[in-house]
Amino acid sequence: MNFDFSDEQKQMRDEARKFLSEQCPPKAVREVLDGKAPYDKALWKGLAEMGFLGVAIPEQFGGAGAGHLELCVIAEEMGRALAPVPFSSTVYLAAEAILIAGSDAQKQKWLPKIASGDAIGTLALFEGKGNPSPKAVKVTANGGVLNGIKKPVADGAIADFAVVAARTGSSGRESDISLFIVDLKAGGVEVKSLTNIDLTRGQAEFTFKDAKAEPLGATGEGWSVITQVLDRAAVLTAFEQVGGADRALEMGRDYALDRIAFGRPIGSFQAVKHMLADMYVSATLARSNCYYGAWALSTNAGELPEAAAAARISATQAFQHCAKNNIQVHGGMGFTWEFDCHMYYRRANAVALGLGSLSYWEDALIDRMRKKNAA
Amino acid sequence: MNFDDTPQEAEFRAVARKWIAANAPKEFEEELSKSSLGRIRLAKHDMVEVGKAWQKKKAEGGWACLHWPKEYGGRGATPIERVIWQQEEGVYGKLTQPFQIGEGMCGPTVMAWGSEDAKRRYLPKLASGEEIWCQLFSEPSAGSDVAGLRTRAEKKGDNWVVNGQKIWTSGAHYSDYGLLIARTDPNVPKHKGLTMFFLDMKSPGVEVRPIKQANGMQEFNEVYFTDVVIPDSQRLGAVGEGWSVSLTTLMNERMSIGSRLATGVPEMFEFCSNLMLEDGLAIDDPAVRSKLASWAVKASGLKYTSYRAISALSKGERPGPENSIGKLVSGLMLQDIATYAMDLEGAAGSLTGTDEEQANGQFQQMLLSSPSMRIAGGTDEILRNIIAERVLGLPGDIRVDKDVPYNKIPTKGR
Numbered sequence: 001m002n003f004d005f006s007d008e009q010k011q012m013r014d015e016a017r018k019f020l021s022e023q024c025p026p027k028a029v030r031e032v033l034d035g036k037a038p039y040d041k042a043l044w045k046g047l048a049e050m051g052f053l054g055v056a057i058p059e060q061f062g063g064a065g066a067g068h069l070e071l072c073v074i075a076e077e078m079g080r081a082l083a084p085v086p087f088s089s090t091v092y093l094a095a096e097a098i099l100i101a102g103s104d105a106q107k108q109k110w111l112p113k114i115a116s117g118d119a120i121g122t123l124a125l126f127e128g129k130g131n132p133s134p135k136a137v138k139v140t141a142n143g144g145v146l147n148g149i150k151k152p153v154a155d156g157a158i159a160d161f162a163v164v165a166a167r168t169g170s171s172g173r174e175s176d177i178s179l180f181i182v183d184l185k186a187g188g189v190e191v192k193s194l195t196n197i198d199l200t201r202g203q204a205e206f207t208f209k210d211a212k213a214e215p216l217g218a219t220g221e222g223w224s225v226i227t228q229v230l231d232r233a234a235v236l237t238a239f240e241q242v243g244g245a246d247r248a249l250e251m252g253r254d255y256a257l258d259r260i261a262f263g264r265p266i267g268s269f270q271a272v273k274h275m276l277a278d279m280y281v282s283a284t285l286a287r288s289n290c291y292y293g294a295w296a297l298s299t300n301a302g303e304l305p306e307a308a309a310a311a312r313i314s315a316t317q318a319f320q321h322c323a324k325n326n327i328q329v330h331g332g333m334g335f336t337w338e339f340d341c342h343m344y345y346r347r348a349n350a351v352a353l354g355l356g357s358l359s360y361w362e363d364a365l366i367d368r369m370r371k372k373n374a375a
Numbered sequence: 376m377n378f379d380d381t382p383q384e385a386e387f388r389a390v391a392r393k394w395i396a397a398n399a400p401k402e403f404e405e406e407l408s409k410s411s412l413g414r415i416r417l418a419k420h421d422m423v424e425v426g427k428a429w430q431k432k433k434a435e436g437g438w439a440c441l442h443w444p445k446e447y448g449g450r451g452a453t454p455i456e457r458v459i460w461q462q463e464e465g466v467y468g469k470l471t472q473p474f475q476i477g478e479g480m481c482g483p484t485v486m487a488w489g490s491e492d493a494k495r496r497y498l499p500k501l502a503s504g505e506e507i508w509c510q511l512f513s514e515p516s517a518g519s520d521v522a523g524l525r526t527r528a529e530k531k532g533d534n535w536v537v538n539g540q541k542i543w544t545s546g547a548h549y550s551d552y553g554l555l556i557a558r559t560d561p562n563v564p565k566h567k568g569l570t571m572f573f574l575d576m577k578s579p580g581v582e583v584r585p586i587k588q589a590n591g592m593q594e595f596n597e598v599y600f601t602d603v604v605i606p607d608s609q610r611l612g613a614v615g616e617g618w619s620v621s622l623t624t625l626m627n628e629r630m631s632i633g634s635r636l637a638t639g640v641p642e643m644f645e646f647c648s649n650l651m652l653e654d655g656l657a658i659d660d661p662a663v664r665s666k667l668a669s670w671a672v673k674a675s676g677l678k679y680t681s682y683r684a685i686s687a688l689s690k691g692e693r694p695g696p697e698n699s700i701g702k703l704v705s706g707l708m709l710q711d712i713a714t715y716a717m718d719l720e721g722a723a724g725s726l727t728g729t730d731e732e733q734a735n736g737q738f739q740q741m742l743l744s745s746p747s748m749r750i751a752g753g754t755d756e757i758l759r760n761i762i763a764e765r766v767l768g769l770p771g772d773i774r775v776d777k778d779v780p781y782n783k784i785p786t787k788g789r
Contacts, residue, residue: 001378001689003682069376253767268770270756273763280762281700285676288697292679295376314672359661362668366658369644369671 003291005073012066013073019050020081026340032084033199033343038158044085044117053091054115057099062112068232072239072294079240079319080247082347084200086120086155088240088354092233093154094121097163101179101217101225110161110181122159124150124182124206125226131360132230134174134223139208141166141180145188146208154354156204157193159184164208165226168219175220180213188212198350200343230355231308235293238308238315241351242290245283245315248322248344252276252329259331272329279322286311286318306372309365316352316361323348378682380459381689387456391438391463398432399467400425407466423507423549426470430504440478440502447486447494448502454688473546477501477508481554484624485573488611497552497573509550509576511541511598512621516786518543519757521556522565522618523776523784526600528557528572535559535572535610537580537603543751547583547596550576554624555605556617561782568781569617574605590743636705639712639741640674643667646716646738657719666715673704696766703758706748713742 005013023046031037047053056071057063064070071091078087095114098106098121113119127150130136139148146166153162162182169176182189188211196203217225253276256267266272293311296304323344327334334341352358380388403425406417417425433439434448442457443449452460461468471478482501485494500506517524526539537557547553553576560568576583580603585593612620647667650657657663677700684694716738717724727739749755763769776784 001380001384001682001686003376003378003679003686004690005376249767253769256769264773265770267763268773270760270772273767273769274756274759276767276769277759277762280767281704284680284697284700285673285704288676288679288683289672291376291683292675295378298376309668310672310675313668314676317669317672359665362665363661365668365671366664370648370658373644373648 003295005069005294009069009073012070013077015050016052016074016077017080019046020077020083024081024083026082026343029082029084029200029340029343035199038202039086039155040084043083044120047083047085047087048115048117051115053087053117054111056091057095057111057115061107062115064115068236068298069294071236072290072297075236075239076243079243079347079351082200082244082343086122086158086201088233088237089122089155089159090114090120092236093123093229094161094163096232097123097179097216097225097229098181100228101221106181106214106216113160119160120155120158122153122155122162123229124153124156124162124164126150126152131356132226134177135172137165137167137177139164139166141168141178141213144213145210146180146182146213147210149205149207151205152194152196152203153206155202156206157191157202159204162206163216164206164213165222166213168222174223177222177226178219179216179222179225181216182208182211182213186212196350198346200347201350227305231304232297233355234308234312234361235290235297235304237351237355238286238290238293238311241315241319241348242283242286244344244347244351245279245286245319245322248319248326248341248348249276249279249283251341251344252279252322252326255330266329275325275329279325282318282321286314289314306365306368309361309368312355312361313358313365316358319344319348320352384455384459384689388459388463391460394436394438395463395465395467398436400429400470403470404466407469422470423473426473427504429467429470430474434499434503439504440482443482443486443498443502448499453691455685458685458688473507473549474501474504476510476545477506480510480624481508481552481573484554484571484611484620487623488571488620490608493608501552506551507546507549508552508554508573509544509547510624511544511547511553511555512624513543514540515542519754521621522569523781523786524556524558524569526555526557527561528559528570528605530559530607531604533607535605535607537572537574537600537605539600541598541600542586542595544583544596544598545594547576547598548585552576553598554611556621558781559614559617562780563615564778565776565781565784566618567615569621570614571611571617571620572605573609573611574603578603578605580604589746590740592744636677636701637709638670638674638677638705639709640670642737643670643712643716647719650719652719663719670708670712673708677701677704696762699758699762699766702748702752703755703762706745706755709741709748710745713738713745717742 023043028040032039051064052074054063055066055074056068059065095111098110110119114121125132127136127138139146139150146164161184164180164182165177166180167176168178188209190207192205194203194205256272256276257265259266289311293307296307327341327345330339330341333339403417430439437450440448441450441452441460442454445451482498485497501508512521514524514526528535528537553574555572555574556569558568559570580601582599584597586595586597587593644667647657647663680697684698687694727736764771
């Protein structure tokens with residue numbers, strides 16, 4: 001059994017960590033947090049130059065052609081650094097959707113631009129409150145144009161193109177949904193920025209008014225693609241969450257060693273130690289579930305749906321737990337704008353919702369476990 | 376990343392599988408498969424006798440304590456081969472329960488600290504199950520603070536004379552030998568006045584009394600020592616060095632890789648899949664699904680954490696500290712699952728009859744037994760201390776009794 005990343009993959013993780021610690025220190029994250037920039041453009045360019053944006057994109061489409069395990073280790077570092085760039089929407093959602101369903105021409109058009117950092121993409125799925133569901137998709141596609149409203153759309157305000165789920169039928173079945181690529185610079189889409197709890201990653205509202213749209217994949221197969229994209233993105237996002245959880249745990253540990261109260265480091269009090277130990281337990285369980293998700297993703301195994309849901313749930317819980325208790329360990333200082341704790345708290349709770357909330361994935365996991373047990 | 380054996384591992388697995396297929400006591404297979412949640416009982420046979428027969432057969436085939444050196448009754452197998460063996464042994468591994476303290480704790484301590492003569496005399500018989508060992512550490516006033524123990528050993532010529540009481544001794548009533556830590560000098564700080572011995576449990580002055588537990592069962596014992604004589608040749612390590620020796624034992628206790636920790640999740644999943652509530656199956660209820668999913672990811676997290684440790688062993692590396700979380704997670708989870716399963720049964724959830732429909736009283740049994748999972752072998756609180764101090768590097772507790780001579784430490788009743 002070799003249930004671990006290879007030495008080359010670990011080396012890539014080290015490179016990514018070194019790069020991000022230099023190019024994406026908390027100070028850089030705060031530029032976006034404080035609204036001075038919508039995202040870190042220099043970092044985005046740098047990530048492209050490092051080859052990280054196209055790490056899982058095949059060489060023929062301008063990528064590094066490495067694979068999803070490599071993407072997992074980079075994702076962990078992106079989460080750890082709270083990188084304020086549209087990485088997840090472009091790489092986990094838009095690029096994966098095109099890789100799964102795109103024609104050769106669509107792959108040629110968009111993937112090299114993603115890899116080079118010249119195109120930001122996103123997935124426009126949600127239409128207001130609620131979790132992923134074909135029933136919730138009301139945006140219509142008729143005669144090659146889209147009409148309706150999508151929100152929230154991650155990184156929508158800075159995106160160049162979007163993969164959009166739209167209704168092409170009215171049978172009440174999943175096959176009513178199809179996917180489209182919309183060039184957001186081509187007109188017909190009103191884009192409005194929305195405020196959200198994670199100030200380091202934007203959300204937007206799209207209003208389509210006869211917006212020109214190109215089919216992505218066959219008509220009526222949109223929901224099946226969405227499901228696959230969400231599973232893949234769940235694993236990759238889970239790695240981001242584990243990276244964030246680990247960093248929040250480290251911050252709490254370091255503070256507990258440093259802060260003196262009652263004449264001793266607060267880390268010597270069992271109430272604090274036990275809180276940190278429990279954070280370690282959550283983060284460890286999540287990491288192990290993520291490894292299984294990574295294996296399933298990289299081999300495209302039949303276990304992927306179950307593994308993705310488990311990784312997603314475990315990592316969501318771990319990041320929320322670690323981010324919340326990190327503030328608690330810091331006491332009053334943890335509730336200041338000046339300390340970085342709140343940036344992890346914001347991210348942990350925003351990223352918990354982006355692909356569907358915890359209850360959505362819990363529901364999905366039970367369905368998938370039942371399916372497996374029945375088989 | 377893959378789950379495949381290396382060619383050598385695959386070869387070893389094939390040999391082990393073949394041997395087990397030819398030798399395992401298949402008549403007990405079904406009963407052993409059904410006995411879940413750490414409680415093993417055979418309806419018509421004595422568990423210890425059946426276990427001894429299987430252990431003896433394994434020893435003859437070279438499969439007992441297989442990670443031990445050959446001269447001490449083992450096979451000289453690598454750590455990963457031991458894990459593969461455990462995977463292949465499967466349900467029959469449950470029969471090894473009476474030998475686990477000896478194999479996992481007493482044996483390694485004798486191996487590390489015993490004389491060559493002692494190792495050759497005792498270890499092969501321990502490995503083959505011919506002689507069973509127990510561990511005599513905990514006392515009524517020394518549980519988590521085991522170094523605060525009171526049992527005295529006084530030197531009389533070439534012998535030691537022991538007086539005192541131990542508690543929570545698993546298997547003392549069927550054990551042949553015991554690993555005993557006792558106080559040999561009360562005038563120095565508590566960790567410095569301890570010495571390790573082993574003794575014949577049939578020695579005059581040793582009295583074993585079963586403890587009736589909160590769950591109504593009797594699995595542990597109290598052991599009383601009244602002027603019990605132990606030859607100095609049965610001392611392990613130097614006089615006053617008992618604490619260091621005990622750390623060998625306790626470190627082995629916590630190396631539980633590939634161990635079979637019950638989580639209760641498969642049982643709960645099955646239960647919820649079949650339990651009909653007013654509005655339909657329990658598993659279709661969103662609240663049930665949410666809880667079930669949270670437990671399921673803990674169980675899978677533990678499983679894949681152990682896979683990571685196994686992978687490290689396979690590469691010849693030492694596993695990281697991740698595996699220390701196992702008992703902490705599973706103990707509390709068993710308790711929570713039992714409570715919730717009974718909640719779903721409503722008022723009938725309190726009934727314990729094994730003929731009750733649905734779960735045959737298994738969750739009720741789990742509820743009553745689970746407190747011990749959170750205490751035995753290190754309480755949840757001690758395990759959290761260990762994670763905080765050894766993994767996260769946080770400071771140890773301030774120990775008010777650290778430099779105080781043992782006989783000056785304030786205690787209840789002194």
